[in-house]
Amino acid sequence: AQSVTQLGSHVSVSEGALVLLRCNYSSSVPPYLFWYVQYPNQGLQLLLKYTTGATLVKGINGFEAEFKKSETSFHLTKPSAHMSDAAEYFCAVSLNTNAGKSTFGDGTTLTVKP
Amino acid sequence: DTEVTQTPKHLVMGMTNKKSLKCEQHMGHRAMYWYKQKAKKPPELMFVYSYEKLSINESVPSRFSPECPNSSLLNLHLHALQPEDSALYLCASSQSGAGGPATGELFFGEGSRLTVL
Numbered sequence: 755a756q757s758v759t760q761l762g763s764h765v766s767v768s769e770g771a772l773v774l775l776r777c778n779y780s781s782s783v784p785p786y787l788f789w790y791v792q793y794p795n796q797g798l799q800l801l802l803k804y805t806t807g808a809t810l811v812k813g814i815n816g817f818e819a820e821f822k823k824s825e826t827s828f829h830l831t832k833p834s835a836h837m838s839d840a841a842e843y844f845c846a847v848s849l850n851t852n853a854g855k856s857t858f859g860d861g862t863t864l865t866v867k868p
Numbered sequence: 869d870t871e872v873t874q875t876p877k878h879l880v881m882g883m884t885n886k887k888s889l890k891c892e893q894h895m896g897h898r899a900m901y902w903y904k905q906k907a908k909k910p911p912e913l914m915f916v917y918s919y920e921k922l923s924i925n926e927s928v929p930s931r932f933s934p935e936c937p938n939s940s941l942l943n944l945h946l947h948a949l950q951p952e953d954s955a956l957y958l959c960a961s962s963q964s965g966a967g968g969p970a971t972g973e974l975f976f977g978e979g980s981r982l983t984v985l
Contacts, residue, residue: 786972788972788974795979795981796979797872797874797958797960797976797977797978797979798958799976800973800974800975842908844910844911846974855913855924856913856972856974858911861908861909861910863908
């Protein structure tokens with residue numbers, strides 16, 4: 755079984771500031787980890803993923819995340835927020851034994867202030 | 869541009885109507901999914917088709933009936949829905965289904981927004 759916890763349902767940053775969205779997971783086997791973004795009235799789009807190998811992964815739109823096994827975390831960061839980053843962000847986990855079934859966190863709404 | 873296409877984008881139906889949601893992908897993916905998403909909530913898995921066979925049904929009421937005519941198409945037939953079924957219905961695909969070698973990365977369509985009156 756697996757689960758995901760996103761700390762902070764709402765995060766607000768100023769344009770140009772660091773974005774940090776937190777995600778912790780629990781998993782009985784090595785997990786696959788994902789961050790998805792959802793803009794209003796749209797589907798989810800993959801930002802980045804960790805499967806194996808390098809623990810620092812880079813994604814689209816300048817986002818990156820680091821897999822920390824010891825902390826069971828996969829936090830999402832971006833050095834400088836842009837207005838267009840305002841959206842809903844979901845962390846998700848799937849297991850290598852059941853890759854077809856992803857578990858999503860509750861989501862974090864990112865607001866970017868001018 | 870999304871590679872998973874859903875139609876219609878919006879659907880309004882009465883509780884006695886029968887309607888269908890359609891999804892199509894041409895990425896050669898062998899797993900397809902239906903999710904239901906309420907406002908400000910994460911997607912909830914409804915059904916998974918793996919290699920055109922239903923592999924997961926998350927105890928969804930029978931008023932929702934999925935169908936996978938071929939590896940590229942996925943339908944969701946709707947009948948006698950309730951107002952609480954109003955939501956965004958998302959279709960997704962991945963390289964492989966449950967237990968497969970893929971990583972579980974999901975490719976989503978833009979969704980069909982359903983309103984039940």
